[in-house]
Each structure stands twice: as structure tokens, then as C-alpha cells.
Amino acid sequence: MPPIDAEPQAEAQAASHACTASHDPHDPRPLGVIVLGRGSSGAAAREQLQALAESLRALLPEARIVIAFADRASPSLPEALTQCLPCRQIIVQPLFLPGENALLRWLEKVAQRWRHQQASGAEALAALPPIVFAPGIWQQAALPELLARQIAQAQALPDVTQTTPERWQHDPAAWSTIPPHQRHALLCLGPRCTALGAAALWPQLTERLRACGKLQRGVMALQTSCQYPCNHGPLMIVYPDGIWYGRLNEDAIAHIVDEHLQHGRPLAQYRIHRTGQEPDGDA
Template identity: 40%
Template sequence: MSEDLCTQFSTPAPADTHRTATGSLSIILLSRGGAYTAGLTELSDLATRLETAMVAAGKPVQQITPAYVDRAQPTLTEALEQCAHAQTIVILPVMVPDEPSLRRWLHKLIMRWRAARDTSHPAPHLVFGQPLPLQPGLTELLTRAVDEALRQPAVPEVMADESWEHDPKGWSLVPEHQHHVLWCVGPRCAAKGALQLWPTLTRAIRETPGLKNRIQPLQTGCQYPCNHGPLMIVYPDGVWYGPMDAETIAPVLTRHVQDGQVDEARHVHGPRCLQRS
């Protein structure tokens, strides 16, 4: 396999016909995250089915775990830690479309993880598989999927028992809040702990006097000044803050929303003085 399709992050493993024996191989299914739990369940189910198939084929593995480059956990770094005791870790990207720039950054992330490991323990042999759209046989798989779809009922028949003409009235109501907090969960902020901090953010808003019902927290994709992450933006004032951590979230938001002052220590961009009517 050519280097651009399958990148190896350690010295090549010595020839060993028993290298894939039980306990020596772990696999990470890598995808983009999402806002809905159903997508996370699907990737976990895929990992389970793949493990079952490999065992049935006489190729047992230590573990197969899902991982996400953004918006969900476990992150790739967390999954690597889970698999760290395997001799070989294969990372399979199962996301479409493939983004070469993101893939290059993921390669850097993997190399940094390896470099930060305790050198007293042998490093796993790390392999990053080729992107899903370039996998051999994908076209044939999609052809079979089309054939299967043509045997399914038409959409109106599938939805005949649902009230599809109208959406719930509640979807037209605007929540009562004065500020938005845009919390970045893009790949680089996710790698810096943004996903782990999301519950801290929502709890701070819910439990801090003066913040509840005044702030709407929203997750976003990459906001681009990644070196300042984990990053958040408070609107309508347009003030960017970072890097954020568990100790600074509540104080920064309280100072901004309740006191009308910008926290200079975490200020990244935007006005330094807030206009309050």
C-alpha cells in the first residue's frame, strides 16, 4: 500500500506471523462526531460487528473502539490511550468526505501522542488506514446498496403512519436568553479537551446565579484560531476567549454577562469594553 494511502507512524514491525494474535492488535474506527446520540450508537454498533466478523474469520483483536475527531467522545487521543497496550494499533477513518488537511493534522496528533508516551514502555506500531472513499470495493458495496434499496418500500409507504404534514409548534418558539456562548468542538479544540469541558460549561450556566436562563450554549465546528483553544465566543458582544479550562469558565462568563466586563487574561479577540444599556 502506498504511503499516501496507509501511513505508518513507527518503525516497520518485524516479520512475525503471530503478530495478530489475541491481545496484539487494536483497531480504532475514526469518524466525525455529531449532536445526536444515534450517530454515536451506530459507530459503536459498527465496532461490535467488525469485532465479531474478525473473530469469526480467525483474526481476534484486543479491542475495537470508536473515536471522533470532533463533537463527541472518545477523542482520538483518548482512544489511543485505551489501546496503548496493543502491539499494533490500526486507525481506520470511516468518514465521508475525506479532508486531506484534516488527515494531515490527525497524523501530527498521532505523532505527538506517540512522542509524549513513557519511553520505558514499547510504543505500539501505529498505522493510519486509507480514507473510506478510496477503499477498494467501496463502489461494489454501494452498487449492492442500490440493489437493496430498490427492494424497499417507497417513502410515502414508510411514513404513512406518521403526521408528516406539520412540525411541532414548539419549534417556532425562540428561547428567552440574552447571550449565546459558541463553544468550539472542532478537531483541534476537541484534542485540547473541549469536549470534556462541555458539561462544565453547561453546569456553570445552570448553577451559577445570574447566568441561568440568560445564556444559550451552542457547540460549533472549527472557529480557526486553534492555538487559543479551547475557545469560546460570547455574543452579541463578539468577544473571543481562550484557552478555557474548568476553573475559568464560570468566572469569565459571570464577569462578562453579569458584571459587563471583559476578562483580559482570557481575551483573544473583540471589544475590550462592553456597552450596556
């Protein structure tokens, strides 16, 4: 039988010790709570999650409550975990519907990776707070009763003819017009790229394109869900050139906009693949 690796065993014991220590009634550190939702391109998701967090702060005044997004917005889960420090324990409360078991399993891995990025060695890991994922909102037994009350109250609300604009049948002319762009810049804002910092790159991409006059007129910048080679994230694909860029940061976005999207010169230092070519062995 091969020898047991002592370091992982020590780290597991350290994590177990941290979980036990978190229940110390004399621990003065606050409880950390992360309200976890799904992001969107508009402001509504953030505003709604922030409003809910404010209400929770009134109910749990001694807790440190922050918001996070699984995708498409920031702060990401790793950023929110850092915001909770120092605390005695971190509770992650998923709020999205429907629940995705694969996504939740992956988010638990994100939390584990965050722990190991914060500290190395059993002693340092033991000093970090334990992280617990609470049951999702879809698993709450009281949810059907709450929805039934909402449905009963909704029966007294006005018909849509009284709540929609008078010109509801008219759409903006731009919705029927193909923008005069030469390229698509497809930035991945799926869960894995979001955890790697992609959400913070989106406003930088659009603002830099706008500053050089390329937004819409020359480049259509679009958000996508998962592009799949997640370990190379954050990812962006530029079409019709077929250039896949990976491991992006703010400097990379600035260079790609200035060189590739503005002047048509792809940058080899950020490229991980080109459509039509065989992927590299280490790509």
C-alpha cells in the same frame, strides 16, 4: 553545512525500530484498532460507531478495538490512542465520507504529538507502538459494489408516505420562536479543539447553564466548527460581548458561566481576544 541534530535523528530511528518490532510474531500484546468517525450533537453517531466496533470485536477477538471522533464528540483521537495501550501496533481506520485530505494530514500530526507527549527521548519513543492510518472508507474498491447491492434491495422498500408521521407537515412551534436569550456562547468543537478536549467541555457548559437557569432563557449555547486560532484551543466566543476565551478546561468553563454568563463579568485570565481590538502579539 550545519550539523545534523542528533536528537530528531535518534527519534526517527526509534520510530523505525518500533515499526519493525511491531511485526514480531512472538509479541503477546494485542493489536490496537481505532474506528474513527465524525461526531454529532445527538447520540446516533456514538451508537452507530459502538455497534460497528462490537461487530469488529467478534471478527477480531484478539484486537483491542475502540472508537474515536475527529470532531464534536469524545473520545478524541488522542484519548483513543491512550485507550489502546499497551499494544503492539495501532491501526486508525477512518470511516467518514467524504474524505478530507487536509483533515487526515492533521490527524497524523495529532498522532505524532500524542507520541511525544507520552514519552521523551529516543528510547522511550521506541517503546511506544507504531501508528498506521488505514485507507479511508472512500478508497475501498468494494464500496461501489456494496452500494449497488443496497440500492437493489432498497427498491423493495415502502414509499415515504408509509414511513413518515401523519402530521409530517407540522413543525414544533418552538422552531418559529426566537429564544429570549441575551448572549451566545459559541464553543468550538472543530477537529483541533476536539483533540484538545473540547468535547468533554460541552456537557459541562450546558449542564452548568441549566443549573443556574440561564440555558436558553439567558444564554444560547451553540457548537461551532473551527474558529481558526486553533493553538489557543479549546475556544469559546461570547457574543454580543465579543470575548474570545481560550485554553479552556473544566475550571475555566465553571468560572466563565458563574461570572460572565450569569453576572456579566468577563474574565481576563481566560480571554485571548476581544472583537474590535487588535490581537495581542502573543495571542
